Amino acid sequence: MRARIENMVLFLHHEDVPSFKKGGSIVRNSYFWALRSIAGQASRYRDWEYESEVWLALCRMLLSFSESGYLGLKETTLEFPASQGEIPQVLRPIATWEAEQ
16 A cells, blocks of 8 residues: 655555445455544545554554455555655555556
């Protein structure tokens, strides 16, 4: 998921966060609600926001869903732009740099 940090708030690109689908996959819908439950802001057409206080919980959640094998790495890994600078230590287990285009 494309991510960036501004003023100690993590933003996940709204096109990359999971969507809730009635009658959809239980895992994907659980993933949607889990991510949404700790988000400071989670609007349909805006980037989702996570304050630094929940980054550890977010990291654990992403690792857990990644290890389940039901979701791909692209869906559970934070991809930061190279211009981001250093990735915070707490997010490093689930983060990488965006691939160069």
